[in-house]
Amino acid sequence: MSEVTAKPRKAIAAVLKKKLQQEANxxxxxxGNSEPGTWEFHHIDSDRGNSTYENMIMVCGGCHNxxxxxxxxxxxxxxxxxxxxWKLSSARKKTSTSGKIKAGNLALGNTGCKIEQNVYIDHMPPPRVKAAPDSIGANAKARNYANYLARKLCEYRMKDKIFxxxxxxxxxxxxxxxxxxxxxxxDFKVTSYHAVSTENREELFQHFKTLIDKTKQGKMNKGRGIKSYFLFEEYDG
Known part of the structure; x- marks a missing residue:
């Protein structure tokens, strides 16, 4: 991966800091610390000149370290x-108007009154197929942890690539x-990793961990005594 060219640190706008604090609640x-000694505003790509909302996250001093x-x-x-x-976007959708109602053609008179309504439903999400109860798709933490390990594997495989x-x-x-x-x-004979059964959950997790440990970065981390990934019990996603 190409190295990020260092840019002069730019002062982070107060309005952006407020937005980052609000998104983190x-x-x-x-x-989960709500009373740290200090808040830090971290540039995700380590480019101090890239102070965009998408590239910033507010964390406590300990986690920033x-x-x-x-x-x-x-x-x-x-x-x-x-x-x-994603959570913020989902919350906004839930509170937004899910439909519009337009009424018209109301006949005048005390009798024979006819009311017609044209109802338009907007922003209705497509029906979702529920995950099988015995699959990791039905368990948010297991599903997110598998995705986390896959992204970690992707990151390590791309570590020394230059673009x-x-x-x-x-x-x-x-x-x-x-x-x-x-x-x-x-390997698991499924159409999606969501469909992997809970019975095979640990096998899926180990599948990713083994591949991560075999990467160059994984081997380096092991030699230095550094963990390459959180264990399922430690993961809070």
Whole structure:
């Protein structure tokens, strides 16, 4: 992956800090601390000149230290940011108007009154197929943890790759993820990792962990005594 060119640190606008604090609900998204000694505003891609909302996340000083030490990778932080934004988006949709009603053609008179209504339903989501009760798709934590491990594997496999543009990096990442999920579907004989049975959950998790440990970064981490991923019991996604 190409190195990020260092840019001069820019002051983070007060309105952006407020927005980041609101999205986090004044709690560190990693440890849940609501009363830290100080709040830190972290640039996810480590580019201090890229102070956009999508590239910023508010964390406590302790977790910011974990990020800078590499205990929490960029993929971990980016996934957490994505989950926060998704939850906010879902909350807004629930509170927004789900339909519109238009009434018309009301006949005049005390008798024989006729009322016609044209009802238009907008923004109705497509029907969702419920996951089987005995699949990880029915367990949010298991589903998110499998996705977390897949993203970690993708991150480590791309670690030493060099891309000339951000678009090229995103395209490569998409292909890596597609290959990862294709192997899962072939190995577990399912149409989606959501469909992996809870009985095979640990096997799926171990499948990802083994591949992560075999990457160059995974081997380096093991040699240095650094964990490459959270255990399922530690994961709070």
């Amino acid at each position: 004044s709690m560190c998204p990693f440890c 974990r990020i800078t030490k590499g205990e929490l990778s960029e993929a971990d932080v980016r996934l957490k940011k994505t989950m926060i934004m 000339s543009t951000e678009e090229e990096r995103k395209h490569a990442q998409k292909n890596y993820m597609a290959a990862i999920w294709k192997k899962v579907k072939n």
